[in-house]
Amino acid sequence: MGYWGTLIAVQSNGRNLAALTDRSAELRVDGSARRGDGWQVYSLPDNLVVGDTDGALPRLVKESDAPVVAAYVADSDYGQLAGLSPVHGQWETWLDANTARRFERDYLVMKGMSKADADRQAQQMIAGFGLPPAEAAKRATQWAREAGYAVPAGPIRQVLASRRPPGASALLRLPWKRYVFAEEMFFALLDNLGLPRVVND
Structure with a gap:
């Protein structure tokens, strides 16, 4: 079983x-x-990206006086990402929207909906949340600048546009489009936002 929960970098x-x-x-x-x-990364089981009724993420921005980025990860398969900062506000996007769409479609089919209707509803779900990768990458560079890092949008866009192909076909994809878990996408995003890794001793 994969990881369920919200990862937060603050x-x-x-x-x-x-x-x-x-x-x-x-x-x-x-x-x-x-x-x-x-910077530190925290984990908790609740979805703070969607349905954050008590405003925990905005509170974090206020408490830390710094940008915050968080992703709700569903069974390590896909995620919903939110970036917040004191000046530029909040932006949202998917981590692997294609996988999220397929999971929602297959769930609706399992519940008895026709595949065509299920696919249409799943597409609407994807469209109803966040920005497409190119627009989200631009907002992410603003987020990074506010955090003190000057980073290009291209690598961020590549991470946000990546998807997990099934089986051996994953090996045929370029390295930046290849991953196993949605958490890896989140940590790759942190790299490209400029948050430095601590090298193990």
Whole structure:
């Protein structure tokens, strides 16, 4: 079974932030999650990207006085991403919209809907959330500048436009379009936003 939950990158500088402690968020200390410049990655089971009724992410921005980026990951297959910052506000996009569409379509078919209707409804779900990769990448560069990093939009767009092909066909794709888990897309996005990794001793 894959990972379900929200991953949050925040420049906490080691502080305990109430928006995280109130929800018993866990600090991620695995290799890909370890970041420098005071950035830390937290994990919690709730979906804070969609249905964040108490405004935990905006609270984090206010508490840290810095940009925050979060992704709700569904069974390691796809994710819903949100970036927030004090000046430029909030933007959202999918991590692997194609896989999200297929999962929603197949679920609706399993519930008895025709494949054509299910595909149409799944497409509407995708269109109803966030920005397409190119537009989201532009907003992401603004997010990065506000965080203190000057980064190009191209690599970010490549991450956001990547998808997980089934089976051995994954090996035929270019490296930046190849991944196994949606969490890997999130950590690749952090790399391209400029958040430095901490090298293991």
